[in-house]
Amino acid sequence: GAVVSQHPSWVICKSGTSVKIECRSLDFQATTMFWYRQFPKQSLMLMATSNEGSKATYEQGVEKDKFLINHASLTLSTLTVTSAHPEDSSFYICSRTRTDTQYFGPGTRLTVL
């Protein structure tokens, strides 16, 4: 069964609003979780590494003030897309690692109108 869940699975919002995506590790306490973004017909690009109890580590070119990550517990990491714009429309996927195998959530499809 699924070991990583995401909510919501899809969301449509107006430009300028903020959207929160939740990622839960269902079977394992994960001190580290990863957030990826995937544009149509492209591969996954790592956005940031979410660390429980400390600040996230962002990849080069990813705006930390726009993509807020909170990893408040060992089973939950959230990604908030602030003041979303149409160019933020994408597929957002989280993952967590156990024994160096990454397990991915089902993804969240964000469409910004």
Add this chain to the structure above:
Amino acid sequence: KQEVTQIPAALSVPEGENLVLNCSFTDSAIYNLQWFRQDPGKGLTSLLLIQSSQREQTSGRLNASLDKSSGRSTLYIAASQPGDSATYLCAVLAASGSRLTFGEGTQLTVNP
């Protein structure tokens, strides 16, 4: 900087064929390599993981090989089925606990 390349980008085969997907990486100092399957609009499903010390892994009709020195991995799918249609991604892990670097994927279509 690690770069991962997958060839071909797309592949269409008739049902029943055996096929090979290729993955190459530029930095041979990897910790492991993982093959994933992604269905349209879905997340990733891990298929096989090969540790750097291993040469191959098998699961059912799938066999993945790793030649670390040459920076290559192949995913062999035997007796392909329409249900195998998906995008296959390979990814390498540089070190334990570090980030995965993904290839662009191979979009596979198996025709009935």
